[in-house]
Amino acid sequence: MVLKTLDVLGPLHGYGIARRIEQISGDVLTVNQGTLYPVLLRLEQEGSIASEWAASENNRRARFYRLTRDGRKHLQTEIRGWEQTAAIIGRFFAVKAEDLK
């Protein structure tokens, strides 16, 4: 989700990412925003995202995260994998009892 957000919106700071995920999910996912940071760290360690200090929109120092090329590749595979999973699950839900007879 983080990767997709960054893919769509470009570089963002932590708060922005958290807000965005809330918005997209229609405020269904309202986890503690703090839990985002360990995830960001892990992604950065993997090299999927990079971060740098920059001035935020209201001129505060903020850390901006952006997707790296590796991260984009990672995102593609993740998306493909997820779509596959979703498709399979979807097929299972679509099956009705009489179809199996």
Next chain:
Amino acid sequence: MRSLRRFFSRLLSWATAQRDEERLQTEIEEHLALLTAENLEAGLSPAEARRQAALKFGGVEAMKESYRDQRGLPFAETLIRDSRVALRRLRRAPAFTVATMMTLALGIGATTSIFTLAYDVLLKSLPVAKPDELYRVGKEARCCYLDGYSQDKEFSLVSYDLYKYLRDNTKGFVDLAAFPATDMLFGVRRAGSSEAAQTYGGEYVSGNYFAMFGIGAYAGRTFTASDDQPGAPPVAVMSYRLWQERGSDPSVIGSTFNVDEKPFTVVGITPVGFFGDTLRSTPPDFFLPLNTEPYVESEADLNKYGQHWLELIGRAAPGARPAAIEAEMRVELKQWLRSHWGEMSEGDRAKFPEQTLFLVPGGAGIATMRERYERWFHILMAVTGFVLLIACANIASLMLVRGMERRRQTSLSMALGARASRIVRQDLTECMVLSLFGGAAGLGVAFASTRLILHFAFPSNNGLPGVPIDPSPSLPVLLFAFGVSVIAGVIFGVAPAWIATRTDPIEALRSTSRVTARAGSLPRKALVVFQIALSLALLSVSGLLTSALHALETQDFGFEQDRRIVAKINPRLAGYRPVQLSQLYRRINDSIAGIPGVSSVALCLYSPPDGGWGSGVWIDGRPAPGPREDNSSSWDRVTDRYFDVIATPIVKGRGFSEQDTAASRHVAIINQAFARKFFDNEDPIGKHFGQTPGNTREFEVVGVVRDARYYTRGLDQPSGAFFFLPEAQADYTKSLGSLFLRDIVILTRPGASLSVGDVRQAMASVDPGMPIVSIQTLKEKVGLHFTQQRVIARLTSLFGVLSLILASVGLYGVIAYNAGRRISEIGVRIALGATRSDVVRLILKGAFRLILAGLSIGLPLTFAAGRLVGNQLYGINPYDPIVTIVAIVVLGLSGLLASIFPAIRASLISPLDALRAE
């Protein structure tokens, strides 16, 4: 790939932890500020806005913690932190630390020193290029000369002719090298110097020997094929060891050395650490080309087709399968044998179909020592492993006590939310730190004890370098010690740590001093039982080995040892020719007999307990023995006083006398085993026999002597057939190795003392150039035969005593601790009228229950151990009840000793004190 990158970035951020911490703080503040701003915009009051923001963000500290776990290497960080805590804890308990480390150092040191030896003797490859490509012909190491054209079971030694045939026809080998199966000693001195010849190990090797091993010269050059040709200028390669001993003199290369008085030009020095093809106590210092053998030896074997005396090691061609080479060589062996059909005896021809050979991996060289010591090392490794286990049990027991004392602290930690795994890890880290320190100290112990064992086990005689085993730890030894330390740490750390976590926090915090006697003491009791069991097994094994040694040393040898001195000479090295020998022996005899204090002297080829020369025996008037019939006997050439000097009684007939001369009837004296083997119930006196089938009337038997122990075979074998020939009737016109008598046996007068200097002086007056190989008492010489047994027996006894002490200390610890914890109970008992002896009995009863349990578990273990060493005992019953009973009594007594003191101390408590202690 991704996880690898993550690991590195973790490693990096671990190093920059401080900065990252600040960065996170800033980010959190920023996030909160933005959230608050948003809430303010939504119209909340500033305070409420902040509160809502904080709520939304969640627990900052918990998040930070999980962030940190993600960031650095928490495992390494905890490890370092735990190690620091452990060090601090250990520093605060110096007595405990020192005691534990010393126990560990002994345990690990013992194990490591045996491993050092075992590794060098059993596992190590020769220091040559790609040892795994080397293959050796022959499964068993045999010695040293085999005659004829058939060998039992396998062809393991070959003649020079057969070697050449195999070398030239086997395509699977890049190189096939040959060298003799015997240890050879040469008298060597530098040409032109006035020094007396010194004895050095030497070896004839084929020209491709060094090339086959893939080693070059340290300086100069090694041999080439052209050095190993008949008529090539005689050259030699000197060992690095000797070259260094002689001051690394560069002028040695190109200079001439006289080897057995034959000049050789030294062309090179072997590489550092190369000790030849065989690990042995006389590593060769001079390598000579095989083809110089006839040049040096008066009785050369090189060109005898049927004289097999060479070992073979070859380097397999890349990709060649050993099984294919083996098959190839078997065919060649048959072809070679068939080409010598005419020279073969009936027996050889009968055995022709079964003649075969085997290839075995040869990277370790000719593993004579391996075969001889392998079993011993297994036994010793097991024994030291047991000692280490007992040591670990002691330490585990101590750790349990510490854990008990730390219970409150542990409970507190757990009450504050520490996870059990965290506490176990902390305790284990402490054990690891302890055991690694113990291991480091153990390495020191191992180095010292390895040197000591080497010194006792392989006593170097008379300036020969001794077995080339280096006591300093090599990499595998270091790894072994490290591994053992870690394993030991886990063994003694895991149980106490696990038990520590099982404390119920509330229980521990509530009860301060009133603890029931049973709680927590079961694991310690189990440890003590286990220690006693192991200790019993070790004690009885050492008892068995010691009594076996005692039986060996005090057996009926058939000769006297007191007041007898044996001087070993080597007339061959001094350049004597057979025709001069008779004269020489007489002069030696007279010269030594003239020393004051000498009662009588005899010269002989072999003095007991060394073996004899081998020979076949053909009895006159009997049909020749069949091809599979054993007609072999050992024999010895002696001067006429020999049986008086050595004090072997003549049971029938007469001994040798001065009337037995070259001109008179050739006579022989046989031992009882010879009489039994060849003459059954007949009277052997007056019978004739010979050493060749064609001459059965060669000797007339004039006397029978008692069997004496000449160890031609194993120590546990009965005396074999033996006959003695008088020196005066030796045929000095022939060139025979057996003409060179080697031992001078000297009998001194009662009360007289004879110094080595006297003997040397007497010898020097005969010939100052005669090398004296050794001078020792017959007792020492006999003792040398049991060196191996003695070292093993002493080592196991040492380990047995060590285990006994450790087990007693363990028992003492448990009894004393339990008695201490039962003080209040004892106080109550005494107050209620129990007497002191009741209290002592109470404590001792507990102790004896432990000892009895240990003994009953130990007994089957003891019998298993007896089986393990059974065939090393030379006829001693491996289940010897006396040894077992003695071991049980010793263990019981030391157990009693260990528990009586705490028992008495407990009984001396005044009930008032005991009750006040609460």
